[in-house]
Amino acid sequence: MNTTSIALSERIIVAxxxxxxxxxxALVKKCExxxxxxxxxxxxxxxxxxxxxxxLIDRGHKVMLDLKFFDIPETVxxxxxxxNSRGVTFATIHxxxxxxxxxxxxxxxxxxxxxxxxxxxxxxxxxxxxxxGTVADLxxxxxxxxxxxxxxxxxxxxLEAEKLxxxxxEKLLIVTxxxxxxxxxxxxxxxxxxxxxxxxxxxxxxDHVVVGRPITxxxxxxxxxxxxxxxxxxxxxxxxx
Ligand code: C5P
Numbered sequence: 001m002n003t004t005s006i007a008l009s010e011r012i013i014v015a016x017x018x019x020x021x022x023x024x025x026a027l028v029k030k031c032e033x034x035x036x037x038x039x040x041x042x043x044x045x046x047x048x049x050x051x052x053x054x055x056l057i058d059r060g061h062k063v064m065l066d067l068k069f070f071d072i073p074e075t076v077x078x079x080x081x082x083x084n085s086r087g088v089t090f091a092t093i094h095x096x097x098x099x100x101x102x103x104x105x106x107x108x109x110x111x112x113x114x115x116x117x118x119x120x121x122x123x124x125x126x127x128x129x130x131x132x133g134t135v136a137d138l139x140x141x142x143x144x145x146x147x148x149x150x151x152x153x154x155x156x157x158x159l160e161a162e163k164l165x166x167x168x169x170e171k172l173l174i175v176t177x178x179x180x181x182x183x184x185x186x187x188x189x190x191x192x193x194x195x196x197x198x199x200x201x202x203x204x205x206x207d208h209v210v211v212g213r214p215i216t217x218x219x220x221x222x223x224x225x226x227x228x229x230x231x232x233x234x235x236x237x238x239x240x241x
Contacts, residue, residue, distance in 0.1 A: 158179070
């Protein structure tokens with residue numbers, strides 16, 4: 001069980017959703033006085049492969065590699081093996097039991113997070129796909145299964161974090177994207193649907209929040225980070241994580 005408290009500088013994981021390693025490095029240099037955890041996702045990884053990942057780790061930062069592996073179990077296992085000795089802290093996977101089992105068997109020191117339901121996916125999308133139940137039910141079912149299969153944690157929206165923390169316990173890492181400053185509704189004009197503020201996510205039980213556009217597109221990223229960190233400090237759990 002993780003009983004150490006998480007430093008404020010690691011609560012926000014800044015999503016480096018930019019086109020080039022140069023842009024990513026410039027953004028990190030602006031943010032690193034306040035933030036020491038960064039996410040490399042598909043956009044930047046396609047542009048720089050491991051260059052930015054290695055640069056971040058050499059600089060002493062933590063990295064979440066968000067490539068959401070989803071393929072046949074053997075391919076996912078081999079992909080996880082490619083990552084597990086590189087110093088990455090979190091990597092993300094998708095999928096059913098055999099895929100998750102294969103990833104877990106190859107993870108080494110890497111902490112594996114299972115994506116439950118994308119934060120851009122809402123109740124109407126469930127209906128459109130002919131799925132019954134609620135998004136929250138599906139998130140809970142997938143999170144419980146991921147934990148049983150040996151994943152270290154899950155990616156879920158802040159709307160579900162509280163129930164996951166309460167019912168699945170302290171061992172589960174919860175990482176929450178879909179963060180919007182002042183977010184109480186879905187009317188934020190972008191693709192995210194299940195959104196909350198950074199403070200609410202952490203207060204509800206999330207360990208980390210993933211924040212992209214509110215920081216990457218801000219005129220003053222540090223101001224946004226300081227506001228979110230203050231929100232986290234005021235509202236966030238001061239418990240044992
Ligand atoms: O710009 P924004 O703050 O919406 O970025 C959220 C980031 O979190 C993106 O990089 C996106 O890929 C990622 N993410 C997500 N929902 C998930 C998993 C990852 O939005 N379930």
